[in-house]
Amino acid sequence: MxxxxxxxxxxxxxxxxxxxxxxxxxxxxxxxxxxxxxxxxxxxxxxxxxxxxxxxxxxxxxxxxEDDEGLRYEDVDWNKLLPEVKDAAINFGYTEETWEGDGEIEVEDKDWDELTDSEKAAALVLGYTEDTWED
Incomplete structure (x- = not known):
């Protein structure tokens, strides 16, 4: 938008x-x-x-x-995330600090097929798909 x-x-x-x-x-x-x-x-x-x-x-x-690639909530402050979105972010490896842009998370170095089922589920909640993840 x-x-x-x-x-x-x-x-x-x-x-x-x-x-x-x-x-x-x-x-x-x-x-x-x-x-x-x-x-x-x-x-x-x-x-x-x-x-x-x-x-x-x-x-x-x-x-x-236009395809929205990547993190659906990237511009949302950590403290404004809904509980289910924050839970997905935490399961994905984010902390408040990394969410706000201070550091990287381990999962970013994985290919989609290397993600665990839990990581894939969290990725989908956060707005990633297999296609957008690989881009």
Whole structure:
């Protein structure tokens, strides 16, 4: 999403909030916690109302269909993560310090097929897929 996602929900104009609500966002998801089913859809799978809402949020078909690679929550502060996301981050090897960018975690040096089932599950919660992990 464009720079609007860098704004906290409480700072959004009412028209932007209305468009976000149409897509299924609420304050918690907008502020970086959670995944919406609609995010996995291609533009052509969106209803006309959802497409209009996405346009209000500054996205066109190319923006919407662009593959978000990597860590879904990378811009979310450690203390704002939902419990299930924080648990996944911890299981993945993150601490508050490494999450905030101070250091690396061991798992980053592994290929997808070298990850344990637990690490893969945590990776999926955090927004990685096998394809994005290998990039």
């Amino acid at each position: 464009p720079s609007l996602t860098n704004q906290d929900w409480k700072d959004l104009e009412d028209s932007i909030k209305a468009a976000a609500l149409t897509l299924g966002y609420d304050e918690a998801v907008w502020d970086g916690n959670g995944v919406l089913e609609v995010e996995g859809k291609d533009w052509e799978e969106l209803t006309e109302e959802q497409q209009k809402a996405a346009e209000i949020l500054g996205m066109d078909e190319d923006d919407w269909d």
